[in-house]
Structures are given as structure tokens and as C-alpha cells.
Amino acid sequence: MERALRRNSAKVTFVLPAxxxxxxxxxxxxxxxxxxGVRAVAPRKDGNRAVTVELPRGSTHSFRYLAAGDHRFNDDTADDQEGPNSRIHT
Incomplete structure (x- = not known):
């Protein structure tokens, strides 16, 4: 996961291997x-796949990855876990 902090927001890039x-x-x-399908990861030049989301700065969000076949998994680089979900703090 990559983050770019701005004045009122944070651009969070979720990154997965190809x-x-x-x-x-x-x-x-x-x-x-x-x-x-709203935030599908797409190939990058470095061989990984990624998608960027802009979120309000100073907020906390729950998320997961969803793959074909209803396979759900978490992000090991997330800030923490809450139940079955990963969490990120901006």
C-alpha cells in the first residue's frame, strides 16, 4: 500500500503482485x-497491479480485496484489522 498525503485528503494506492x-x-x-468492480486493480509498468483511491485525511476505512469466485482476502500491509476486514487510517 502506498500513500500520498495532501492538505485535506490522502491518495491511497492498493498494490498487489501481478x-x-x-x-x-x-x-x-x-x-x-x-x-x-468499482475499484478494480489494473496493471502497472512495474509488473504489479494497483488502484488509487482518494480519501478524506484523518479518517479510518475498512476494506478487503475481492477476487473472482467470491474469494475475499485482506492486505498484510494494512494499518490494522477489524473482524474480517483490513483497516486504513489516513
Missing amino acids: DIPAVEVSVVGDFNDWRP
Whole structure:
């Protein structure tokens, strides 16, 4: 996960390796009403896949990754976990 702090917001980039898992993956969370496909990770020049979300600075958000076949998984680089979800603090 990468972060760029701005005055009133934070740009958070969720990063996954190109092949783990080797299917389409979306980031779902309270910032997109947990809707799949809204924030799909896309290939980057460095070989990884990523998607960037702009969030209010000073906020906390829950999220997970959702892969094809309803496979859900967390981010090991998240700030913490809450129940089944990863959490990020901006």
C-alpha cells in the first residue's frame, strides 16, 4: 500500500503482485459501498497491479480485496484489522 498525503485528503494506492491471485481483483470497502468492480486493480509498468483511491485525511476505512469466485482476502500491509476486514487510517 502506498500513500500520498495532501492538505485535506490522502491518495491511497492498493498494490498487489501481478499474479496473486491471477484473476480479476477489486478493492471493496466502506469508501465504495462494498461494490465489486468499482475499484478494480489494473496493471502497472512495474509488473504489479494497483488502484488509487482518494480519501478524506484523518479518517479510518475498512476494506478487503475481492477476487473472482467470491474469494475475499485482506492486505498484510494494512494499518490494522477489524473482524474480517483490513483497516486504513489516513
